[in-house]
Amino acid sequence: MRLDVVTIFPEYLEPLDVSLVGKARARGRLDVHVHDLRRWTYDRHNTVDDTPYGGGPGMVMKTDPWGEALDSAIADGYEAGAHDPVLVVPTPSGRPFTQQTAVALARQPWLIFTPARYEGIDRRVMDEYATRMPVHEVSIGDYVLAGGEAAVLVITEAVARLLPGVLGNAESHRDDSFAPGAMANLLEGPVYTKPPVWRGRAVPEVLTGGHHGKVARWRRDEALRRTAAHRPDLLERCDPAEFDRKDREI
Ligand code: 6GU
DSSP states (O other): OEEEEEEEGGGGGGGGGGGHHHHHHHHTSSSEEEEEGGGOOTTTTTTOOOTTEEEEOOOOOOHHHHHHHHHHHHHHHTTTTOOOEEEEEEEEEEEEEHHHHHHHHHTTTEEEOOOOOOBBHHHHHHHHTTTTOOOEEEEEESSSSSSSHHHHHHHHHHHHHHHHHEEEEEETTOOOTOSSSOOOTTTOOOOOSOOOOETEOOOGGGGGGGGGHHHHHHHHHHHHHHHHOOOHHHHHHHOHHHHHHHHOOO
């Protein structure tokens, strides 16, 4: 997968060299290109923003630097043999970014991120690129960040770990909170490892008993308990008949 990021803070994307995403790059699963938006400015102050038409507070990012930066990144990508770019626009006014979005983006060969600062990018930029490629405006939650760069890191990590050959164990995202399947819409319950007793606290007996059916049912019940406590809204999406069916298997 090719990733392009156009930003006025290229150094903000340095964590993409680290950890899982860094490994995905080292293994050749991810090809990351970070571009400095200010390269596409021609005045002494490298201006990327201006006052909003119609008045109001804050500044709006200008059309020309974005247009030139995106044209350049797109041309580079095509020259390198990439196909079918998808534009991912982080914005608090986007559609919610969910595990479903991550799965959909992980299937794409090429993502171009446009993290903005200030009050956002002049609308005409995305209207223009939407005529050439899919444009997904996404929000990572109901709060306001100072800019989209942190959202790019979040989205990239969620997507990269889904790419084939990136996670050590292909099974490790099967039981993820929000992964599709029997545990869909449930949060993951508690986990334990050695030693069997720590500061007088023993690991739940069922986990050391070797009965896989009982373990599965215990994990499901703990997941339900945790979901009820932390995300009661998710329980409404569960189908109790599905649990009954699973229980009969055990
Ligand atoms: Cl994607 N960007 C910004 N600036 N704020 C956000 C966000 C994105 N998602 C939630 N808040």
